[in-house]
Amino acid sequence: MHREEKTFRLRFSLEVSFPDDFDGEEDEFAWAREWEGRIKPELLKDVFESLRRxxxxxxxxxxxxxxxxxxxxxxxxxxxxxxxxxRIPS
Structure with a gap:
């Protein structure tokens, strides 16, 4: 069987900013938990819903x-x- 492939990448880089006096332990990576727990799962669900069409x-x-x-x-x-x-040609 002949097979062809093509790669398409959609990359997300997460960046957050804090004030200069921020102590890195204060938020305990709440922003990363929000991404992993809410945003990324919603995004994947939307991608698969779109592909199912x-x-x-x-x-x-x-x-x-x-x-x-x-x-x-x-x-x-x-x-x-x-x-x-x-298929009948149009």
Whole structure:
């Protein structure tokens, strides 16, 4: 079977700013917990909901051994190896 691939990356870099007199222990990384606990799960849910609107494509998460706190890979695939539906040219 012949296979082709293309990589597309959508990268998020999280940055927070604090006043100069901020002691790094004060917030106990509350911003990171907000990202991991609320924002990232909502974002992933929205991505998969969007992909489901394209039924010819399949999507799943692939684990390459990197912590999901650092990377989540979503594989979006389409199979052309089987019979294709008959289409009347327009």
């Amino acid at each position: 394209h039924p010819a494509w399949n999507a799943h998460i692939r684990n390459r051994g990197i912590s999901p706190a650092d990377e989540i890979e979503i594989v979006v695939s389409r199979d052309f190896s089987g019979p294709q539906p008959f």
